[in-house]
Amino acid sequence: MRRIQAGGALSAFGLGFTVPYLYVYVAQVRDLGATTAGAVLAVFAMAALVVLPFSGRAIDRRGPLPVLLVAAVLASVGALGMGLAGSVPTVVLSAALLGAGTAVMQPALATMIVWCSSASTRTRAFATQFFLQNLGLGIGGLIGGQIVDESRPSSFTLLFSIEAVMFLVLAGIAASVRLPGSPALPGGRPENTEAKGGMRALLGHKAMVQLCVLGFVLFFACYGQFESGLAAYGTEAAGIKPATLGMALAANTAVIVVAQFVVLRFVERRRRTRVIAAVGLIWAAAWVIAGYAGLGHGSQTMATAAFISTYALFGLGEAMLSPTVAPLVADLAPESMVGQYNSAFALVKQLALAVGPAVGGPMGAALHGPYIVTFILFSLGITVLALRMGRQLTPVQDQPSLAAKASRVVAQHKPEQRVEASA
Known part of the structure; x- marks a missing residue:
């Protein structure tokens, strides 16, 4: 769980570097105009809408880890392409890869958290994820704001390169995780079964x-x-x-x-x-x-x-x-x-x-x-x-x-029940 949370925080840190400056980068730094910048933001959102209906079935069939690895690599390629892009087709394609990759990472990470938690610990696990993501986004945006310089396109290339590396770091951390079967999910991982x-x-x-x-x-x-x-x-x-x-x-x-x-x-x-x-x-x-x-x-x-x-x-x-x-x-x-x-x-x-x-x-x-x-x-x-x-x-x-309270009550009464039964 600690590795999953750390990887999610680092990917949020990378996103914080670039998301606030995406419009300015496309419209002014690359001089592609406000219309292209608006189209890039639309493509970023539309890519997520296109891939999300299919990602859930892939997660249930293959498990969340392989899906997360593919999504992180796609997002990394999209971020690097965005930093190097100088033409409209390249910027649009990069935005599509970045939008699709970051969108799929959300349910994949959420499913990994479910597998690594029980019903009693899940509330705290998701609260921790939200806390770390906001902290990562905030720190990333703060540091990114000190690096960006509209007169130097290379400063934006550096930001997008750091973002790309953060996605690969997430993939590396996730690849080191060995997911347990969650107590709330008997059987844990899917074993060549179709998601019904x-x-x-x-x-x-x-x-x-x-x-x-x-x-x-x-x-x-x-x-x-x-x-x-x-x-x-x-x-x-x-x-x-x-x-x-x-x-x-x-x-x-x-x-x-x-x-x-x-x-x-x-x-x-x-x-x-x-x-x-x-x-x-x-x-x-x-x-x-x-x-x-x-x-x-x-x-x-x-x-x-x-x-x-x-x-x-x-x-x-x-x-x-x-x-x-x-x-x-x-x-x-x-x-x-x-x-x-x-x-x-x-x-x-x-x-x-x-x-x-x-x-x-x-x-x-x-x-x-x-x-x-x-x-x-x-x-x-x-x-x-x-x-x-x-x-x-x-x-x-x-x-x-309520489930935790019930389990504690049952645990407290079990010895007495055994004594009565033996008597």
């Missing part, structure tokens, strides 16, 4: 369908707005300076890093659906504060403080979700379909990240009042959907700590 069920079985699983709908709303109302609608709203309605957007994102990451394990202690003892419902209320409050920043007609200082607070509250909600949603996907999945469930949820996330900016960007820039009201309603919808989903879960699926 497929998408039809997943769509027939009511709790998983509800979780996917909930996941789409979660990612649409939060991550899908960070760098598009909310940023546009902040600059247009609240008069936020671009530098303040960086401060707001830093506040978001700081809250996640500082609060993650404090929040984890609270979450582990609560029902998952109640925690998700609470996140909806927290995010509704965040959107109300964002509304004050842009529509409250206060001082610029108050507007800036309110806008940064919005991102901080989003970070608190994210810290509550990381030990809740991803482990729930794993606990809902049948033994032979863990990869497909993880891939399906990753696909839902990618769709939300594609639709979110397309809807939120224009609204945030021009329709300030309706934009805030819309996402307050979406956040309250999270609360309603979470509480409804709770009716479809077993008590242990909704609160894994």
Whole structure:
């Protein structure tokens, strides 16, 4: 588990080097224009949408490790190609490889974490993954920002080369892992068996369908707005300076890093659906504060403080979700379909990240009042959907700590039962 978590953190560190600067690199450094840069970002997202429907079945048939190795190599080739590209076809092809590789790594790593954890340790394992990924992205972006120089294309080549190396480091670390059979998954790895069920079985699983709908709303109302609608709203309605957007994102990451394990202690003892419902209320409050920043007609200082607070509250909600949603996907999945469930949820996330900016960007820039009201309603919808989903879960699926308590009680009473039986 430690090796998997370390490899994931290093790959996130590599992504942090380049993702914030991809648009600037293509449009200005390589002088390919804003249209090409937009197309590259679209290809990056579309490649993920194309490969994710097939990656889950491959994970369940072959195991997550071979799929992760292939994905890491593809991403490495794409990153290196991006750093050396000077023409439109090369940039687009590199973006497709990079987008596909990084997308497939998500469900593969998630499945490896499932195999290396039990129902009682899975919550903490996914919280640790989220913490390390955010830490890696933040440090990578910080260091990358000190290296980039728009007047020197070679500085961007260096960034993409470091990213490529990080993906290969992930592959090397993963290759050294010997996956155990998880206590939660009898039989552990697939042994030349076909993954049964497929998408039809997943769509027939009511709790998983509800979780996917909930996941789409979660990612649409939060991550899908960070760098598009909310940023546009902040600059247009609240008069936020671009530098303040960086401060707001830093506040978001700081809250996640500082609060993650404090929040984890609270979450582990609560029902998952109640925690998700609470996140909806927290995010509704965040959107109300964002509304004050842009529509409250206060001082610029108050507007800036309110806008940064919005991102901080989003970070608190994210810290509550990381030990809740991803482990729930794993606990809902049948033994032979863990990869497909993880891939399906990753696909839902990618769709939300594609639709979110397309809807939120224009609204945030021009329709300030309706934009805030819309996402307050979406956040309250999270609360309603979470509480409804709770009716479809077993008590242990909704609160894994119950299983741990039950096992301790059984262990305490076993000796007494044996004494009575012998008597």
